[in-house]
Amino acid sequence: MQKVFDAMLGWVDARFPLIKTWEEHLSKYYAPKNFNFWYYFGSLALLVLVIQIVSGIFLTMHYKPDTQLAFASVEYIMRDVPWGWLMRYLHSTGASFFFITVYLHMLRGIMYGSYRGPRELLWLIGMAIFIALMAEAFMGYLLPWGNMSYWGAQVIISLFSAIPFGIGDILSEWIRGDFVVSDATLNRFFAFHVIAVPLALCGLVFVHIVALHKVGSNNPDGIEIKKNKGPDGLPVDGIPFHPYYTVKDIVGVAGFLIIFAAVIFFAPELGGWFLEHDNFTPANILQTPPEIVPLWYFTPYYSLLRATTEEMVTKGLLPLTIVMTILTVISVRNVLAKMAAVGIGSVVVVCLFIFEAKLWGVILMGLGVGLFAFLPWLDMSPVKSIRYKGWMFKTALIIFCIDFLVLGWLGTQPASGPNVILAQIGTILYLLFFFLMPWYTTFDKTKPVPERVTQ
Amino acid sequence: MKKKLITIFAILLFPLTVAAGGGGVALDPVNINLNDKESLQKGARTFVNYCLSCHSAGYMRYNRMGQDLGISEELVAENLLFAAEKTGDLMKAVMPAADAKKWFGTAPPDLTLTARSRGPKWIYTYMRSFYRDESAPSGWNNKVFAHVAMPHVLYEWQGEQRPIIEKDSHGVEHITGFEIAKAGTMTEKEYNEAMRDLTNFMVYLAEPAKLVRYKIGLYVILFLIIFMVAAYMLKKEYWKDVH
Numbered sequence: 027m028q029k030v031f032d033a034m035l036g037w038v039d040a041r042f043p044l045i046k047t048w049e050e051h052l053s054k055y056y057a058p059k060n061f062n063f064w065y066y067f068g069s070l071a072l073l074v075l076v077i078q079i080v081s082g083i084f085l086t087m088h089y090k091p092d093t094q095l096a097f098a099s100v101e102y103i104m105r106d107v108p109w110g111w112l113m114r115y116l117h118s119t120g121a122s123f124f125f126i127t128v129y130l131h132m133l134r135g136i137m138y139g140s141y142r143g144p145r146e147l148l149w150l151i152g153m154a155i156f157i158a159l160m161a162e163a164f165m166g167y168l169l170p171w172g173n174m175s176y177w178g179a180q181v182i183i184s185l186f187s188a189i190p191f192g193i194g195d196i197l198s199e200w201i202r203g204d205f206v207v208s209d210a211t212l213n214r215f216f217a218f219h220v221i222a223v224p225l226a227l228c229g230l231v232f233v234h235i236v237a238l239h240k241v242g243s244n245n246p247d248g249i250e251i252k253k254n255k256g257p258d259g260l261p262v263d264g265i266p267f268h269p270y271y272t273v274k275d276i277v278g279v280a281g282f283l284i285i286f287a288a289v290i291f292f293a294p295e296l297g298g299w300f301l302e303h304d305n306f307t308p309a310n311i312l313q314t315p316p317e318i319v320p321l322w323y324f325t326p327y328y329s330l331l332r333a334t335t336e337e338m339v340t341k342g343l344l345p346l347t348i349v350m351t352i353l354t355v356i357s358v359r360n361v362l363a364k365m366a367a368v369g370i371g372s373v374v375v376v377c378l379f380i381f382e383a384k385l386w387g388v389i390l391m392g393l394g395v396g397l398f399a400f401l402p403w404l405d406m407s408p409v410k411s412i413r414y415k416g417w418m419f420k421t422a423l424i425i426f427c428i429d430f431l432v433l434g435w436l437g438t439q440p441a442s443g444p445n446v447i448l449a450q451i452g453t454i455l456y457l458l459f460f461f462l463m464p465w466y467t468t469f470d471k472t473k474p475v476p477e478r479v480t481q
Numbered sequence: 482m483k484k485k486l487i488t489i490f491a492i493l494l495f496p497l498t499v500a501a502g503g504g505g506v507a508l509d510p511v512n513i514n515l516n517d518k519e520s521l522q523k524g525a526r527t528f529v530n531y532c533l534s535c536h537s538a539g540y541m542r543y544n545r546m547g548q549d550l551g552i553s554e555e556l557v558a559e560n561l562l563f564a565a566e567k568t569g570d571l572m573k574a575v576m577p578a579a580d581a582k583k584w585f586g587t588a589p590p591d592l593t594l595t596a597r598s599r600g601p602k603w604i605y606t607y608m609r610s611f612y613r614d615e616s617a618p619s620g621w622n623n624k625v626f627a628h629v630a631m632p633h634v635l636y637e638w639q640g641e642q643r644p645i646i647e648k649d650s651h652g653v654e655h656i657t658g659f660e661i662a663k664a665g666t667m668t669e670k671e672y673n674e675a676m677r678d679l680t681n682f683m684v685y686l687a688e689p690a691k692l693v694r695y696k697i698g699l700y701v702i703l704f705l706i707i708f709m710v711a712a713y714m715l716k717k718e719y720w721k722d723v724h
Contacts, residue, residue, distance in 0.1 A: 059723055101540035101593065104690065111690035265723055273716045280709035284702055291698020295597070306598035306687070 051239055056264030057271055058245035060479040064134035065243075066278035071127040073279055074120055075231065079224065081116040089169065091216035093209045096171035097308040115294040121163055122300045123286055125323035128156060136401065136423065139410030140244040146402040148237040153399045155230045160324070160395070162223040165215040167321065168207070172305030177318045179207045179215075185331070188385045206311065247479045248410025254478065263479045317440060325437025326430050327394040330456065332441045333449035334387035339378055342454055343386060347374045350461055357465070390453065397460040404460055407467035409475050416470035426459040506625050511605035511677055513684050515691055521550050524682025527675060529561045529572075531634050532592060535581055538572040540593040541686055546572075549689055585630045586618070596680070596687035605680040608635070609673065612642040612659060624656050639672045640665030 039045050049055075088107050090099040103110035132152070135141055141149035168179045183201050187194035203210030242252055251261040265271075295301040299322050304315040320328050334343075351371025355364050378386070407415055412423065433452045439445050514520065525546060528538075543565060547557040557568050564575040574581070574589065582588045595604060607625040611633035614622035619632035624644070633639070641663040644656040667675065685691065 098540060104688070105540060105545060106542070111688075111694070115694075269719055270723065273712070273719045276712045277709065277716050280705055280712050284705045284709065287698060287701045287705060291694045291701060294694075303598050303600070306594040 051235075052268035052272070053266055055239055055267040056251070056261050057243045057267050058247075058249075058251045058261075058263055058479055059265045059270075060245050060247060060263070060481055061243075061271070061274075062246050064130070064137065064246070066275065066282070067127045067131040067134060069275045070278060070282050071124065071131055072231065073282070074124045074127055075227065077116060078120045078124065081113045081120065082220065082224075084110075084113040085117055086220055091169070091213050093171060093212055093309070096169065096212060100170045112290070115290045118301055119286065119290050119294060121166065122296075122321070122323065123282075123289075124159060125163070127282075128159060129323075132156070132398065133427070135244075137412045138244055138246050139248050139405065139407070139412075141402045142244075142248075142405060142410045143402070144241045145238075145244060148234065148241060149402055150399060151230060151234045151237055153396075155227065155234060156398070157395065158223055158227050158230060162219060162227060163321070163323065165219040165223065168212060168215045169219060170305060171212065171309045172302075173307045173309050173313065173315050174302045174305040174318070176207055176309035176311070177315055178320055179211065181318050182320070183207065183211075185388050185391075188382070188388045190381060190385060244410065245479055246411060247413060247476065249475060249477075249479055251479065319438050322434060322438065325435070326433040326456075327391045327437075329433040329437040329449045330394045330453050331387040331391040332437070333446065333453040334383055334390050335446070335450075336383045338450050338453070339383050339386050342450060344375065344378050346454065346457065346461075347371060347378065353465070390457075394456060397457075400460065401463075404463040405467050406464050407470060407472060409472045411475075414473040414475050415467075416472055418466040418470040422459055422463070422466055425455060429455045429459070506606070508600075508602035508606045508625070509609070511601050511680050513601050513681055515681070515685055517681065518551055520678045520681045521685055522552065523675070524678035524680070524685075525550055525552070525561075527679045528592075528682055528686070529563070532679075533563065533572060534575045534634075535585075535589040535631075536592045537574040537578075537589075538593045538686055539591050541572050541689075542569055543572060544568040545689065546686075549685070549692055587630050589631065592683065592686070594687050596683040601680050601684050604683055605676055608676045608679065609639070610659075611636070611639070612644045612656075613662065624659075635672075635675075636665065638665050638667045638675065640667075 035044070085103060088099060088103045088110065090096055100114070103114050105111075107113075135149065135152070164179075164182065168175045183198050186198040186201060189197060199205060201211075202208070203214055242250075245251070249263075251263040254262050256262045289296060289300070295303075302319070302321070319325070348371070351367055354367040354371075358364055358367065407419065409415055412420060429452050433449060433456065436445055436449045436452065441449070532538075543557050543561060544554060546552070547554060547561075547568065552561075554568055562568065562570075564573045565571075572593075576589075578588045603625065607623060610624035611621050612624065613620065617628065619630065621629075621632045621636075623629045623631075633641075640661050642659040643662040645658045645660060646654050647657045648654055661669070665672070
């Protein structure tokens with residue numbers, strides 16, 4: 027038996043780098059031995075991707091991308107397709123858990139400085155995955171053709187019309203394929219949701235892992251384990267990914283699945299947070315839901331959008347731009363850089379006067395997502411991990427996390443009264459976390475980093 | 482285009498808080514228990530005999546309901562098929578939607594998912610909040626859904642209610658309660674019980690999987706806990722030699 031197996035393996039290995047791949051990426055891929063709880067979320071995000079693809083395939087077998095049939099076909103899946111309800115809840119709950127795992131994965135990266143050199147590109151590929159995931163979730167949300175699906179898509183697509191010079195209207199019409207969200211929109215979103223974006227996602231995830239294995243994993247101490255090799259040429263603080271982290275990740279998978287199953291079987295709507303009540307009514311072009319609210323994972327950015335009123339532009343963004351410009355001019359030594367800062371600052375100030383608030387809302391929403399991509403260059407601390415950073419970074423990160431949650435909550439609430447002011451303060455704090463990072467990471471008092479990883 | 486944009490932004494920035502049939506009315510709690518088969522069957526009878534005359538439950542099939550609630554195929558065929566020929570048909574309304582629109586001014590909405598879109602409390606309170614209003618076209622109004630097109634279909638059961646109106650400090654009139662002006666065939670307790678059964682049935686109707694998912698979920702989670710313990714022991718065994 028063993029002989030036959032070896033012969034087969036030999037046959038394959040002579041034609042495909044099977045053993046080499048296995049060793050490079052699993053059995054001889056050395057990962058730091060001090061991974062903690064936060065390091066589960068990468069593999070868990072991969073697990074959710076697989077869950078989404080598998081459950082999605084089954085849903086696609088029964089779903090009809092047609093405005094006349096879509097809503098009924100989802101209810102058909104929920105009632106008449108054997109285990110259809112399970113596939114649907116796996117998929118709808120999976121969408122939310124995808125964002126939970128990805129957000130925690132990103133927070134891990136920020137805490138331990140995983141975006142710092144030599145992992146900048148790894149972080150940027152991760153950002154591309156994040157944006158693809160948002161596109162995937164947004165387009166998937168239209169497919170059940172509920173009333174919130176419809177109006178959510180209507181509002182978000184019409185944001186593109188805020189782009190000036192007549193481009194915006196043409197662009198949003200081009201995206202919809204019609205003047206309003208319609209059958210054409212549903213069909214193309216279906217195409218994007220089931221093949222275009224998932225294909226891109228899988229490719230990006232593959233590249234993300236290839237890039238990770240090139241530079242090696244960071245760890246909670248933010249130390250490069252490759253700098254400390256034993257006589258055998260292997261990192262002394264590293265252990266082979268397989269079997270050590272495969273068996274450890276299985277524990278994480280089990281823990282995750284317990285929570286995941288609890289939601290699927292006991293609270294698939296999660297009180298309207300994972301499946302909105304208004305989406306149990308079919309899309310109705312004549313009836314706007316009382317509140318158009320995106321699902322929770324988009325609400326922080328939605329808050330940034332809604333917070334940007336005329337007043338916010340003149341009393342918030344204008345002073346912010348001026349202060350940031352002055353601060354930059356004082357701080358940089360290079361004369362060219364000083365001039366560039368003044369130039370960019372003035373252009374932004376002029377633009378703040380020229381363009382309408384709604385455009386700035388859309389820009390802030392984009393910044394809310396996109397600013398994460400600049401972290402590798404905004405963080406100027408001599409150390410990577412939060413363990414050795416000082417109080418300034420820790421305070422900034424705690425404020426940012428609370429701010430993110432508050433903005434997320436405000437995004438689900440009516441934008442009126444004190445909510446508006448609160449969201450505006452939250453918006454400024456959100457921007458300051460990124461804008462001031464070069465300063466507070468430079469002046470922060472850091473602790474000495476140990477030679478070897480700590481347990 | 483610009484106007485539409487402005488409208489959409491107005492919706493964005495200043496969401497309407499009061500919608501048709503929503504807004505600010507206190508809803509009464511209702512005891513939902515899908516294990517109570519008898520209650521579900523009673524609710525189904527009320528639903529098919531009354532609601533289904535005008536409303537559809539167009540995503541649900543008669544025989545599925547029969548199977549789930551323990552009503553035999555023959556009984557379903559004899560007693561419940563008003564608007565359908567086969568027990569495998571979807572539960573369409575008896576009244577054609579076009580006629581209903583002509584008579585009521587609006588087509589009666591499908592009720593399959595009302596328990597999920599509006600919630601059981603809303604249904605339970607709504608069904609008990611009709612009152613006489615001579616100014617309304619149907620002669621009826623509702624505290625939960627003001628100026629609703631639907632007349633009080635079950636008035637023979639409940640009787641006729643008159644609202645008790647009180648003025649608050651701003652001089653705005655509020656309905657604080659109801660009194661029975663003309664008694665129906667049921668006592669208040671019986672009517673409440675019937676409406677609880679109906680609501681219970683509509684919760685089932687909105688999500689038939691609810692009957693099984695709790696039970697399956699328990700086994701799944703029990704398995705996962707055992708799996709996690711085994712996985713943890715395996716991990717510990719492997720990690721013994723990591724120092």
